[in-house]
Amino acid sequence: MSTTMQPPPPKNVNRFGLTLADYKGADSTLCAGCGHDAITSQIIRAFYEYGVEPHRVAKLSGIGCSSKTPAYFLGQSHGFNAVHGRMPAIATGVMLANRELIAIGVSGDGDTASIGMGQFVHLLRRNIPMIYIIENNGVYGLTKGQFSATADYGTKAKSGDMNDLPAIDVCTMAIELGCNFVCRSFAGDPKQMVPLLKAALAHRGTALFDIISPCVTFNNHEGSTKSYKYAKDHEELIHEISFVPFFEQITVDYNPGEVKEVEMHDGSTVRLRKASHDFDPTNKGEALNLLRHCYDSGEFLTGLIYVNEEKPDFLTQLNMVNAPLATLSQEQVQPTPDDLKEIMSELM
Amino acid sequence: MSDQSPQAVMEEDQRSDTKELIINDFSIQVATVNGSGSQSSNTVLMRSIFQMGIPVSGKNLFPSNIAGLPTWFTIRANKDGWIARRKEIDFLVAMNADTAREDVMSLDPNRVVVYEETLNLKHVRKDLHFFPIPFAKLAGGITTDSRLRKLLANMIYVGVVGELMDIDPAEMEVALTKQFKGKAKAVALNKQALEVGRKFAAENLDRSVVPYRCKRMDLTKGKVIIDGNSASALGCMFAGVTVATWYPITPSSSLCETLADYMHDYRIGEDGKASYAIVQAEDELAAVGMAIGAGWAGARSMTSTAGPGISLMNEFIGLAYYAEIPVVIFDVTRVGPSTGLPTRTQQSDILSMVHCSHGDTKHIMLIPASVSECFDMAVDAFDLTERFQTPIFVMTDLDLGMNNWMSDTFKYPNRKFDRGKVLNAEDLQKLGSFKRYADVDGDGIGYRTLPGTKHPAAAYFTRGSGHNASALYSERPDDYKNNMDRLLKKYETARQYVPQPEVEYKNGARIGFLAFGTTHWAIVESQDQLQKEQKMAVSYYRLRAIPFTSHLSEFFAKHDRVYVVEQNRDAQMASLIKLELSPELGAKIRSVLHYNGLPIDARFVTDAVIAAEKGGSK
Numbered sequence: 022m023s024t025t026m027q028p029p030p031p032k033n034v035n036r037f038g039l040t041l042a043d044y045k046g047a048d049s050t051l052c053a054g055c056g057h058d059a060i061t062s063q064i065i066r067a068f069y070e071y072g073v074e075p076h077r078v079a080k081l082s083g084i085g086c087s088s089k090t091p092a093y094f095l096g097q098s099h100g101f102n103a104v105h106g107r108m109p110a111i112a113t114g115v116m117l118a119n120r121e122l123i124a125i126g127v128s129g130d131g132d133t134a135s136i137g138m139g140q141f142v143h144l145l146r147r148n149i150p151m152i153y154i155i156e157n158n159g160v161y162g163l164t165k166g167q168f169s170a171t172a173d174y175g176t177k178a179k180s181g182d183m184n185d186l187p188a189i190d191v192c193t194m195a196i197e198l199g200c201n202f203v204c205r206s207f208a209g210d211p212k213q214m215v216p217l218l219k220a221a222l223a224h225r226g227t228a229l230f231d232i233i234s235p236c237v238t239f240n241n242h243e244g245s246t247k248s249y250k251y252a253k254d255h256e257e258l259i260h261e262i263s264f265v266p267f268f269e270q271i272t273v274d275y276n277p278g279e280v281k282e283v284e285m286h287d288g289s290t291v292r293l294r295k296a297s298h299d300f301d302p303t304n305k306g307e308a309l310n311l312l313r314h315c316y317d318s319g320e321f322l323t324g325l326i327y328v329n330e331e332k333p334d335f336l337t338q339l340n341m342v343n344a345p346l347a348t349l350s351q352e353q354v355q356p357t358p359d360d361l362k363e364i365m366s367e368l369m
Numbered sequence: 370m371s372d373q374s375p376q377a378v379m380e381e382d383q384r385s386d387t388k389e390l391i392i393n394d395f396s397i398q399v400a401t402v403n404g405s406g407s408q409s410s411n412t413v414l415m416r417s418i419f420q421m422g423i424p425v426s427g428k429n430l431f432p433s434n435i436a437g438l439p440t441w442f443t444i445r446a447n448k449d450g451w452i453a454r455r456k457e458i459d460f461l462v463a464m465n466a467d468t469a470r471e472d473v474m475s476l477d478p479n480r481v482v483v484y485e486e487t488l489n490l491k492h493v494r495k496d497l498h499f500f501p502i503p504f505a506k507l508a509g510g511i512t513t514d515s516r517l518r519k520l521l522a523n524m525i526y527v528g529v530v531g532e533l534m535d536i537d538p539a540e541m542e543v544a545l546t547k548q549f550k551g552k553a554k555a556v557a558l559n560k561q562a563l564e565v566g567r568k569f570a571a572e573n574l575d576r577s578v579v580p581y582r583c584k585r586m587d588l589t590k591g592k593v594i595i596d597g598n599s600a601s602a603l604g605c606m607f608a609g610v611t612v613a614t615w616y617p618i619t620p621s622s623s624l625c626e627t628l629a630d631y632m633h634d635y636r637i638g639e640d641g642k643a644s645y646a647i648v649q650a651e652d653e654l655a656a657v658g659m660a661i662g663a664g665w666a667g668a669r670s671m672t673s674t675a676g677p678g679i680s681l682m683n684e685f686i687g688l689a690y691y692a693e694i695p696v697v698i699f700d701v702t703r704v705g706p707s708t709g710l711p712t713r714t715q716q717s718d719i720l721s722m723v724h725c726s727h728g729d730t731k732h733i734m735l736i737p738a739s740v741s742e743c744f745d746m747a748v749d750a751f752d753l754t755e756r757f758q759t760p761i762f763v764m765t766d767l768d769l770g771m772n773n774w775m776s777d778t779f780k781y782p783n784r785k786f787d788r789g790k791v792l793n794a795e796d797l798q799k800l801g802s803f804k805r806y807a808d809v810d811g812d813g814i815g816y817r818t819l820p821g822t823k824h825p826a827a828a829y830f831t832r833g834s835g836h837n838a839s840a841l842y843s844e845r846p847d848d849y850k851n852n853m854d855r856l857l858k859k860y861e862t863a864r865q866y867v868p869q870p871e872v873e874y875k876n877g878a879r880i881g882f883l884a885f886g887t888t889h890w891a892i893v894e895s896q897d898q899l900q901k902e903q904k905m906a907v908s909y910y911r912l913r914a915i916p917f918t919s920h921l922s923e924f925f926a927k928h929d930r931v932y933v934v935e936q937n938r939d940a941q942m943a944s945l946i947k948l949e950l951s952p953e954l955g956a957k958i959r960s961v962l963h964y965n966g967l968p969i970d971a972r973f974v975t976d977a978v979i980a981a982e983k984g985g986s987k
Contacts, residue, residue, distance in 0.1 A: 076827060079666070079820045092830055092842070099820035101665060101692075102832040103658070104684050110655040114662020114670065117612045117646040119821050122666070140658070143651040342642040346611035347667030347819060351786045354609035354644050354669070356635040358781040361607065364631070365778040368593035 036072035036268060044069045046096040051086060056208030056234030056249075057156045061093045063211050064125070064154075067218035068095060071266060079115050079122045083108040083137060086163055087129035087156035087234075106137025109144035112151050113335075119345035120336045123222070124151035130171040131161050134189045138170075141191075145198040147335040148226045152218070155191055155229070156208075158236040159247040166239035173319070177244030192326055193312045195229045196305060201329040202228035203308070205322070207252050208235065213323060216264035216291070220325065223266070223285035226334040233321070252321060259300055259311070259324035260293040286330050293325060302328050393423045393448035395459040395581040397530065400472045401523070402465050404436025409548050410523035411442040412773070413559075416544035417527075417536050418446050419594055419775060422586035426452035427773045428968060433619070433711040439468045448586060451897075452775065453890035454768075454968040459581055460534075462526050463488060464504070473497065481579050483529055485522075498578045500570075502529055507565050511558065521562040528566020533574065535582045538567065593776055597769035598673075600740035600779070601699055602628035604747025605671055606635060607782055610697075612663035612670040613647045616656045616678065619711045620767040621701035624673040625649075653678035657685045657698065664695040665831060667791070667819035669751050673699035676718045677708070679725060686760055687726025688833040690856070693806070693815070695754035695789070697747075699763045701770035704966045713966030714767035716886055717937035722762045723915055723945065729853060731860045734762040734915040735868060738889035742913075743769065744779040749868060755789035757814060757863055766936070768887045768968040790816045794824040805829040805840040806852060813859030860916060867914035872924060874908045880982070881908035881928040885942065887968060888934050894971035899978060907932075907978070912942070917949050925954040932978055934961040936969050 034040055044065045049058050068078070075097035082088035084105035091100045103111045108126050116124055133141050133155050144153070159172040168176075171191065172184045195203045202224045206214050214232070221228035233252050235241050241248045260281075267288035275294075283291040283303060293302065301307050308327035315322050342349070397414070401407040408429070415427040425446045432438035445455050457477055463469040463484035470493060473482060478496040486501035504522040511521055524545075531541050541563060549555040570576070601624050605613065615625040629647050636644050650656035656672045663670035674682065679700055689696055702718045704710035723732050733753060735746040746763055754761040790810075792803055797818070803826065806815045815838075818827040829840040837848040875896075884892045889911055899905040910924045910931070925931055933943040940960040947955040961977045963969040 074823075075825075076823045077821060097825050097828050099818075099828050100830040100832075101662070102830065102834070103662075104688050104833060107654060107658045107685065110650070110658025110685075111662035111665070113648070113655075114612065114614065114659035114664070114668075115666045115820070117614075117648065117659065118663040118666035118668035118670070119819075122820055139651060140655055143655065339646050339648075340641065340643055341646055342638065342644050345667075345821065346644070346646060346663075347821070349609075349611060349644055351609060354611060354636070355607060355782075355786075358783075360635050361603075361779065361781050364603065364635075365593055368595050369591070 035069055037074055039069065039075075041065065041069045043075065043097065044095055046091075046093045049090070049093045051089065052238050054237040055086070056158065056236070057087055057090050058093070059208040059211065060154065060156055060214070060232055060234055061090050063214040063218060065094045067215045067222070070215065071219045071222050072268075073123060073222065077121060077123050079124045081108050081112050081115065081124060081126040083128055083132040085129040085132045085161070086236075087127050088132060090127050090156070091125075106132050106135070107140055108132070109137065109140035109149070113144065113147065113149050116149055116151065116336060118347040120341065121345050125154070126151055127154045127156060130155060130157045130159060130169040134170040134191060142194070142198055145195050145200045145227055145229070148199060148201065148332065150226055150334045150336060152221045152228045153230065155231050156234040157191070157231055157247070158234050158240050159245070160236050160240040162236050162239055173246040176246050177242070179239050179242055190312060190316055191231050192229070193309065193316070196308055196312070196327050199332070200229050201226050201327070201332045203327040204229070204325045205231045205233070207233045207256050207321075207323055209249055209253055210256065210323065213258065213262060216262045217325060219264040219266065220262075220285060220289070220291045223287045223289040224328070224330070225286040226332060246319070255321040257320065257322050258296040259298050259322050259326070260296050262325060263292045263294075265290045265292065283328055284330065291325065291328070297322065302326055305329070389580065390582050391580045392582050392584045393446055393586060396443055396445040396455050396457065397460040397462065398458040398472070399442045399462040399526070400465045400468050401440055401442075402436070402467070403431055403434055403438055403440040405464075405523065406520040407440070407442065407464070407523045410527045411444070413524070413541065413544045413548050414527045414530060415444050415773065416547065416594065417531065417541040418444065418583055419589050420540040420544060421537055421583055422589050423448065423583060424450040424452060424588050425775060428454055428768070429772060430967070431712050439465050446583065448588075450588065451890075451894040451971070453894050454970045456970050456972060460530070462530065463490060464522070464526065481533070481581070483526060483533070500529070500533075500574050502526070502569065507569060508562065511561055511565060517558070521558060524559045524562035525566035525569075528563040529570045529574075531563070532567045532570035533576045533579045535584070537583075537585070589775060591778065593778055594773050595740050595776060596623070596771055596773050597737070597740050597743045597765050598624040598701060598771060599627045600743035600776075601673070601747050601763065601765065601770070602631055603779065604744040605697075605751070606631050607744075608669065608748040608751040609786060610669045610671055610751065611645050612660065612668040613645070613672070614650050614656045614659035614663070614670070615672050616650050616653045616674065618653070618675045618678050620703055620771045621673045621675045621678070621699060623771065624699055624701065653681040654685060657682040657696070660696045661685055661689045661694050664689070664754070666821075669755070670695070671697040671699065673701065675701055675703050676705045676721070679718055679721055683726055686732075687728060687730055689760045690726060690730050690732065691728070692831050692833055693758040693817070694831070695758055696760045697750045697754050697763065698760055699765065702764060702766040710966045712767070714887070714968055715936050715964060715966065716764070716766055716888070717939075717941065717964070718764065719937070719941040719945070722764060731857070731916070732760055732762055733757065733860070733863050733867060734764055736764050736885045736913055736915075737769065738886050738911065738913075740769070740774045740776045741779055746868060748782045752787040753863070753866060756787050756866065757859060758789060758817060759859070764886065766887055790814055792816050792818050792822075792827075794822055794827065797822070797824040797826050802826045804838045806836065806855070807838040808855050808858070812862040813855050813857070814862065864916045864918050867916065867918075869918055870913055870920050871911040872909070872920055874927065875906040878906040878908040879929045880905075880978070881910060881924060881931045882934060883910045883912060883924070883931050883946070884934045885912040888936055891969045891971045891974050892934060895974035895978070898971055898975040902975070903979060905982070915945070917946070921946065922950060922954060925950055925957050929957065930959050931957050932959045932961050932981070934963075934969070934974055936963050938962060938964045
């Protein structure tokens, strides 16, 4: 065998021999031009390029337009569309049952920052290993355009109503609550999203994505800060991001000081080339300052805001067996008749 | 067994006014304030009697409070094995100034009162036997530490009661040593207190006026004392639970807390790794959500809660029903509605459990009556939930869950787990494909796959929205209706799988009892009372699960009237039974309802039946 020439690797397949098509799902039923569909495409691309075995993925969501999208990617992965705002609990349970899974949750701003706020903060606090995407459009789409809790103060609804409440900044909150991978992105900027998603796959713990994803039907008008036009006009990259996976150790020359490298949990590397800001995303204080600056100034900065690869995730803290709990045999989980005898005799 | 009922002995005693001894048939009530550390003393007292071979039960009536409010602990010893609550108190230990007067006023004549002498109760009534004891002073002789003095006063009353009632001192020491296991200093101090109490009673009290005595029997050999929550926890452990997620709520908290203790001792391997995950969630919604997520991914998962928790879990439980996900839910019921009486008992979550969720839902519910059934049914619940891919409720109550009960030792579940219809990669290879919600076997139960199954055909999409047999989104009327009809078929199939009722037909009985859960203990005693006092034979149907089985109609057909006895106001179980029976049989239902927050007692049931029968029930 060793003398036989290996056939050249087929083109357009990833390290598991799968094509991009293998990562697609059902056709989207969202409005044409919806930001969510753009995100779906980048999830497909990132999972394909990084090389994830579809059977290891659990796609999770709550309720809302965003929460429909797991049906539109990774058709060979199990999916669970749960109840409104409660995807974090499902995700936690799934990961407790099977620690080998790769969980990706897709939520919206209503699903996360309003009805689901309670579960969201506790998911972050626990550091459940998963990718948590908020497809943030500032409105409730499925119920026709009511403001959500991430709508900026002073923005105008399609109906003409003004939003007179302050927005919740999910990124700031996530960092404060101990999340160790926080980024903000824009559905109209696929170039940035793919390396960020790959970095999230390389991270162990909750990876939070706040992706501004315009609602073309209810929040894409003048006076909205979550429209395509507004986002395109205002987006500024904090840095240019590239991702080098652990299985492709390619070296590139660059000037020291120009690029910051972050080594991820799985051995992959994230390279950040300075763009608009001189910024260190491994520094929690700097990250919070940047977010505070954006909140106050209305600037729309995108990129990797905070990353920390040192902190253990929740499953590690529980000190469980390596095999998924769901796969343990009766012998592994049922104490013996002698154990019961011992317990009974103590109660006599 | 005695041929004379306890009641008859008492009546004779009162008439003759002699001090005839009453052996192994009495109830002791200790009235204290909560947070005073009396629980250990009361347990020692109860265990000492138990160790003498005398059937005994203990009920803690406590406030929703941490310290300073009244609490009562009642110990009933009964040679005939009746362990339901008994209303009448024979021997009162009055330690709480706030309730002492009322406690004394509630006693029947000729009963015995031991009390802290500064409470000065002697003059309250003339028809009781009072024993003032200087508990504080006696405790002061043992230690100068004021906190310790309070605790030791509690053990001193145990010594006094023991001496007055002839409880074997050796057994008291054994019980005490067990209670303070491993704490040498506490054992020594408490032994000293016990002895101080005994000595004081022997030297100063005239016990000839106390008719109640303990005499060694042989009825508790090989038995254990355990509370229902611990028993349920053990059942879960031996059922191989791997994920337990919960939120603290009285009276269920100790279920998962005890589970954590046992799992720590028996489910951590030599490498120090746990074969389980127990997580305290942020609320009940998250608790059940995590358990459902884990059940979906293939773990044996559970949560435990009480009524308010069930209210919060409604939406998620509806999802698990409709999307067909296994999860075991313990409801240790308390008094509702709303916050209600959080530390009192009731069977009032029946309807909120069996129809939990909006939309058409029917849930399976198991109803243990004893601690051994808590154990057995916990094991059953995990098999049933995976077999039927639906939430399984286990309904206990505060009385069963938090009180100590005497029981035979639990039987090891010597059977293979039923992991239900799960297809693995090999199965899929043979089948080529599968439809998640197709009724392949005609029992209403589809086949499922677990995430992580390495096969391109394994994946499906779970959703709480309308779906067809292939698990695809559908709003088609026929898809919706077919799915709902299949869910109903699954429920019908479950009738043969759930724990069957225990039915006892009495010779010549025209009437029957129907009861479930802890009401059982009052029913068996009431049956005996009605037989002995009224020559009235009453059959008994003990319901152990919902859905009902075919035995139900048969039982109603064979009796003129059936007294459905339950611990709630609205006759919740009777209303479900009525829906199940023909109108003709349903008309035979007579409800006996007990809902003041205290465990139901036999005399209440007996009186209700006599009144109804004499009142000319047709």
